[in-house]
Amino acid sequence: MSEHPEVAIRVLESEGELRQAMALFRTAMVGLPAGPDYPEGRMGDYLEKGRTFGAFIDGALVGTVDATSGFLVLPGGERVPHAGVTHIGVLPTHTRRGVVTSLVRRQLQDARGRGEVVASLRASEATIYGRFGYGIASTSTTLDVDVRRATLRAGVPQGGPVRFVDYPDAWDLLERIYSEHVTHRPGRIERTSFWWASQRFRFSAVNGPVYVAVHGSAGGEDGFVRYRPENTGAWFGGRDRTIVVSDFFAPTAEAHAGLVRFLLSLDLVDRIVFDAVPADDPLPWMLTNHRDAVVRSVSDETWLRILDVSRALEARSFVGAGSVRIAVTDPVFAENTGVFEISADGVSTSSGPAQLELDVAELGSLLLGGVGCHQLAAAGRIEVHDRAALHVAEALFTWPLAPFAGTMF
Structure with a gap:
């Protein structure tokens, strides 16, 4: 009997198979938070047609991977065709049987055949993807700012106006702002319609307040921030009231300064955690005391595969x-x-x-x-x-x- 039974790979196309693939992925990841069911007949909103692969052993679906088409910015500002790889998962009952290898190799071949120059992913485990030619190409920094002490230095740009926007209308505005302000920072990727649809879907299951503020005058917005408070049950009277900035898009120095000023001016907030910023983000240098912005962690972000x-x-x-x-x-x-x-x-x-x-x-x-x-x-x-x-x-x-x-x- 073969140690590794034959793995058959094919594209998943039907609504039922795509739903089964997403359920398989959640099982493989073990600890993902519970969420709502995908709306009936809408899987095409979240998964690009022809880019979800399934791995089958003895006719049973045991693994999956998918990707979306877009672009990635290289040093110098050139945008190249890019495959955003995600939802790689294998049932715990079928690991170490060559399933991941078969899936990833087939997907890489498909992406190169489409004319894509690079692929990238976010790795749940850091020891898997190097053997498929992926290398760590960027890092993400988490900053912890003590609002009670932090003050901006003289000379920091004033920035422009900032205003709140409400869901669900905010989604269309955020998508427009992001698409209209493509930066030259290496590693930036396109946020596709599938990405935005997934964000809307995931947000529908969020309990508790989430806030959105945009920078710039109406019609000329050029940046935004999404944030949420932590531990709201102990908020009033608390001594360490914290907000987490989950999405900070500031492609210009003016937008960056304006959004930082806005966040630092929030009442009833003691700490701000910027969940993900570049390694060279200027925020610590904007403060009179550099130590009021502490690097909480640095983690791998982009795993890049040159096709x-x-x-x-x-x-x-x-x-x-x-x-x-x-x-x-x-x-x-x-x-x-x-x-x-x-x-x-x-x-x-x-x-x-x-x-x-x-x-x-x-x-x-x-x-x-x-x-x-x-x-x-x-x-x-x-x-x-x-x-x-x-x-x-x-x-x-x-x-x-x-x-x-x-x-x-």
Whole structure:
């Protein structure tokens, strides 16, 4: 008897199978909070047609994965086709049987066949996806601000007007603001119609107050914040009244300052937890006492998989002197394996000897500029044949803005 029974992979299309896949995913994740049932006949609002795969053993659905089409911003501002991968799950009764491997490889092949340049995901476990060519390309920082002490420095921009908006009308406005203000920060991804539909659906099950405020005059809004209070049962008379900022979109310095000023001015609030901001967010530097904004945690955010190495490197901007020849190995796509010569003038394949060697996962970590070549070399993840080339590569791949997506999916 085979140790790993045959796994059959196919696209799930019917309403019933898509519902079964989502139920399977929740079972696989174990600890997701309970939520409402998806509306009848509406699975197409939440899952892109043709992008949900199911894994079957002996005719039974035992695993699933899906993705949505969009774009991702590379250093320099170029937007490339992107697959947002999510809902990877296998029934606990069928783990370690090659199901994940079959699902992920099929999905990667499908995404590359669609012409997508990169794929990304948020990893529930950090030890799974490296073997499929995913590398950590951005981090997310949680900031804890003591409102009782925090004051803004002189010279911080005033920002514009801020006003509250109410659900459900807020959703259309937030979607418009986000789509109209695409930033050049590496790692930003499109929030697709499927993402927004899922947000609306999940919000319908939220108990307790959630607030939305937007920055800018009516018709010219350019930023927003969503926040909620914690422990509302002990709010009145409490000494540590905390709000959690779950979505902070401020693509300009003016919008960032205006929304920060608004949050710091809220009465009956002692602490503000910014759940996810870039590593280089200016907030601590805006305060008279830098220590009034404490980094509570830093966690991996974007796990990036390069599907087409040539197109990804050609679309990215590089800044720095000199050139470097890098050998890339991709165990899934032979087309990606080769030597690439990189300089600020462009990228080309090369027949010359490699100065640095790395796997496609490590190149994914480098692509957005958030990880240093020296870091990976010191960790044994880049093989260095020419020490001087490592310094050249460091300068070429470095980018002034820290990569950050700011979107969970």
